[in-house]
Amino acid sequence: MKAVTYRADDGVHVENIDIAAPGRGLVAVDIKATGVCHSDLHIVNGDWPADRPLVLGHEGAGVVSAVGEGVTELAVGDHVVLSWFAPCRRCRNCAAGRAWLCSGTTALDNTLPVGDTAFTDGQGKQIWPYLGLGTFSSRVVVPESAAIRVTPDLPFEVGALLGCSVTTGVGAVLNTARVEPGGSALVVGCGGVGLSIVLGLHLAGATTIIAADLSDEKLELARTLGATHTVNTGKTSLDTVRDDLGGVDYAFEAVGRPELIEGLPPLLRTGGCLVLAGMTAVGASCTIDPFDLADQGKSILGCNYGSSVAAVDVPRLADLYLSGRLPVDRLIGTTRPLTEAAAALDQLREGIGLRTILIPDSA
Ligand SMILES: [Zn+2]
Ligand SMILES: [Zn+2]
Structure with a gap:
């Protein structure tokens, strides 16, 4: 499948990569829409060090396409918004209801919870998911706690924005x-x-x-x-x-x-x-x-992350959008194919236009 990768020595590329099936506690999600956020640009600009190749993107929505062993809260076909701060659900801050301060998450290390990645490049070398997601791809494998089920009534473009901005x-x-x-x-x-x-x-x-x-x-x-x-x-x-x-x-x-x-x-x-x-x-x-x-x-x-507990706040924001109280769709500027990610990042750098949404080929 196609994905947008960042290699520190070599900038942003569209390349064909492979993805493993979801292991224990993980789910596969087919990405239907993904937003281009300033945090992606921070990586590309070199503001935040990233010494390993990454699949960029952390603001996405899609449909669960496979679930790993031990997954209990999600099923194939569920519509989900991805949260880039997958909480561990065990640390002191998670226990206190402050998931946005989770100290047990591996998302900030750009890995899945056991320190690995589902992505490999054409040579079989690992590519890492930015913020544990890597939504600039047709499919991701993420922890169950990173995929928040939402009503199928929620448009994917809106759902993507609920993932971060x-x-x-x-x-x-x-x-x-x-x-x-x-x-x-x-x-x-x-x-x-x-x-x-x-x-x-x-x-x-x-x-x-x-x-x-x-x-x-x-x-x-x-x-x-x-x-x-x-x-x-x-x-x-x-x-x-x-x-x-x-x-x-x-x-x-x-x-x-x-x-x-x-x-x-x-x-x-x-x-x-x-x-x-x-x-x-x-x-x-x-x-x-x-x-x-x-x-x-x-x-x-x-x-x-707005001092948010994604499992609580994302469905709440979805309800506010669907009731007409929070017109999130007005933030969306252009929609482009995923393969135009580099141009969308350039636009963001220059401060041109509203939020760009990228759509993978298969969406
Ligand atoms: Zn973001
Ligand atoms: Zn935690």
Whole structure:
């Protein structure tokens, strides 16, 4: 089958690879749609070291096509959304209901739970699944805990986005910040996560939603999703949030740039909260004024995967979409064949367009 791979010395390729049948506790899923996320770009850009060949992709949805021994919760034919943070279900954080902080997952090592991979290349050499998934392929083999059953009514393109960007963005609002109705918020960066934060703020009843980005196209979309104000940061300083709009209760950084992050605490009202939802390069640092934080009772919260428990949050978000309360489909820009992944990553790097969905040949 065709897959999109990344080899550190050699960039992004479409190649024919093989996939093993699912072993114990694993399921095979035929990928029907997969989103192109900034975390894939971080790998391709070299921001996050990956010294082994990877099948890229971690935002996908599809249909279970085979189950391994010991699988009890899924059956062939189930529609599933893939969660890139397959929880171990045994560690202290999993037991406490904080699956997004699981310390037993191997997903971040880009392997399956026993440290192996189902993918091999034409020479029989192992290729590793990015974040334990590798959704830029026609089929994946993943742990049962990474495949969340959803209603077949959910379109695959929407399901793919629930695998990462939407769960991260809406979760940042509902789970991490716990935004209250009537609050005011700034969202810096209107990519897939940032626009999902705008959707989440609208859903949570925030009454002032300020979207900031360099792209007028994305700001226009943010307005249609619930933003009440927009700032094109290529033309206007974010200081306008404090100087002209009185500051905000919540600020969400959804780009992952230290120079943006350090400018945000001064824009918060007393008692306000900055949520770091964008991922910086590994080892990045920034300067924060601790007196302002202590004196003004401000806080900074880290947010990985929207502080979400995928088994709980993905079906909830699917219901919100299907009831018309969370128009996730509006985040989808172009849909391309999987084989055009490299071009889609280039577009993402240049900040052009909305979320791209890739469709494998066989889907
Ligand atoms: Zn992602
Ligand atoms: Zn765990």
